[in-house]
Amino acid sequence: MNISALELLVREQEGMEFSGRKEIAELQLRKLNRLLKREKERGSFYGGLPEGLSSLSELSRLPFTTERDLREQGNRMVLLSQSEIDRVRTEETSGTTGRAKRVYYSAADNERTVSFFAAGLSELVGPGERAMICMPFSGPGGLGELIAEAICRLGARPIPAGIGKSYGELLEVLEKEQPETFVGMPVPLLSLLRLRPKTPLRRALVSADACPGTVKREIEKRLGSRLYPHYGSREAGLGGAVTCPAFFGMHLRENDIIAEIVDEKGRVLPEGEWGELVITTIQAEAMPLIRYRTGDRTRLLSGKCPCGSALVRLDVVTRLEEGGLPMHELDNLAFRIPELIDYRAELVNGALCLEGCVSRPGGRFPEELGGYPVRWKLREVSMEDAPCYLAKRSVSFV
Numbered sequence: 001m002n003i004s005a006l007e008l009l010v011r012e013q014e015g016m017e018f019s020g021r022k023e024i025a026e027l028q029l030r031k032l033n034r035l036l037k038r039e040k041e042r043g044s045f046y047g048g049l050p051e052g053l054s055s056l057s058e059l060s061r062l063p064f065t066t067e068r069d070l071r072e073q074g075n076r077m078v079l080l081s082q083s084e085i086d087r088v089r090t091e092e093t094s095g096t097t098g099r100a101k102r103v104y105y106s107a108a109d110n111e112r113t114v115s116f117f118a119a120g121l122s123e124l125v126g127p128g129e130r131a132m133i134c135m136p137f138s139g140p141g142g143l144g145e146l147i148a149e150a151i152c153r154l155g156a157r158p159i160p161a162g163i164g165k166s167y168g169e170l171l172e173v174l175e176k177e178q179p180e181t182f183v184g185m186p187v188p189l190l191s192l193l194r195l196r197p198k199t200p201l202r203r204a205l206v207s208a209d210a211c212p213g214t215v216k217r218e219i220e221k222r223l224g225s226r227l228y229p230h231y232g233s234r235e236a237g238l239g240g241a242v243t244c245p246a247f248f249g250m251h252l253r254e255n256d257i258i259a260e261i262v263d264e265k266g267r268v269l270p271e272g273e274w275g276e277l278v279i280t281t282i283q284a285e286a287m288p289l290i291r292y293r294t295g296d297r298t299r300l301l302s303g304k305c306p307c308g309s310a311l312v313r314l315d316v317v318t319r320l321e322e323g324g325l326p327m328h329e330l331d332n333l334a335f336r337i338p339e340l341i342d343y344r345a346e347l348v349n350g351a352l353c354l355e356g357c358v359s360r361p362g363g364r365f366p367e368e369l370g371g372y373p374v375r376w377k378l379r380e381v382s383m384e385d386a387p388c389y390l391a392k393r394s395v396s397f398v
Contacts, residue, residue, distance in 0.1 A: 004244035007309035009119040010255045020310050024254050029056050031282040045076040046290055060268045065292040071099045078104050080286045087141030089234045103234040104287040110141050113239045116253050117150035120242035124203040125181050127155030134161045134184030168383030171196055186211040191341045193222040210318045212332035231317045235292055241314045246306040249313030256283035271302040295320050325370045339363045341381045357381035
């Protein structure tokens with residue numbers, strides 16, 4: 001088996017002939033100390049941290065950065081002038097008066113993301129092929145645009161389908177463009193495959209949402225190939241970790257990001273234990289983050305990947321949620337129903353109210369899911385339906 005394309009990219013970017021755990025740790029420490037020195041000189045948000053560490057094990061002594069810090073102190077975390085900022089990604093709060101969370105990127109930050117995307121996609125996209133991108137397109141430096149640029153670099157043609165289209169519009173894109181590869185969220189891909197079993201799609205990279213086992217197995221059965229999960233976030237520069245052809249977890253781009261797993265009290269956990277993912281973005285030029293608590297739950301897989309890469313691997317990533325029934329678990333249960341195309345859910349007075357669309361009416365649907373009684377409100381899907389998952393991708397408690 002060939003070593004992962006991401007491993008080869010890391011070697012190329014860092015001028016390394018070989019990257020074992022020792023070499024990776026030394027590289028990360030050098031970059032971390034360079035970042036700490038830069039923060040100290042700027043007197044920025046992290047200016048009170050030590051100017052350097054003697055080993056990576058000392059990283060756990062530094063304080064966490066939280067989402068609240070990012071919202072309230074984000075401007076103090078930016079290390080470049082406004083003229084050097086290439087893109088700002090904003091996530092508004094649900095309230096009307098809350099501050100927006102903004103993450104800043106330089107042109108160099110975006111270039112490294114494109115290179116990462118190209119490495120990951122090279123495992124499943126070849127020259128002359130077409131790739132359908134069902135991700136947001138928002139202008140220069142946007143997520144969809146960066147993915148499209150990565151696909152172009154592979155000698156392939158991006159099909160910018162975007163998000164928010166009706167099923168009919170997406171199926172029309174499939175019919176007209178005949179893409180071999182899909183890039184987007186797992187649930188809408190499954191919806192499309194259930195609506196149009198005869199599809200030109202043969203491979204897929206899924207991201208931006210959890211991919212529970214039921215959804216993953218159903219997609220792989222219909223595509224006839226294994227899925228390539230990807231993990232990313234605004235804070236990680238959009239690209240964080242991606243699966244290789246060994247399909248044993250997602251390799252992290254460790255020359256850009258240090259990952260830790262912590263428990264609810266913030267204590268660092270060993271490999272193999274589940275907890276919250278904490279990231280330090282040692283290569284970020286515009287807005288590096290030190291020990292940022294992502295709110296994502298995963299674990300670091302132990303041992304070396306069968307592909308031969310020493311880069312650490314993340315297991316399945318989900319959101320940390322308190323109480324109730326997490327959306328990925330509900331997806332895992334609900335999509336066992338073969339007729340279900342899509343749905344939205346609310347928990348009302350202890351019962352799940354599921355409104356959804358099905359490929360054909362009259363099927364038998366369970367009266368209980370995840371320990372909750374279910375009230376179904378179903379209708380047959382029409383090609384003009386807009387995907388429900390965009391309206392509500394969480395269980396709402398009323």
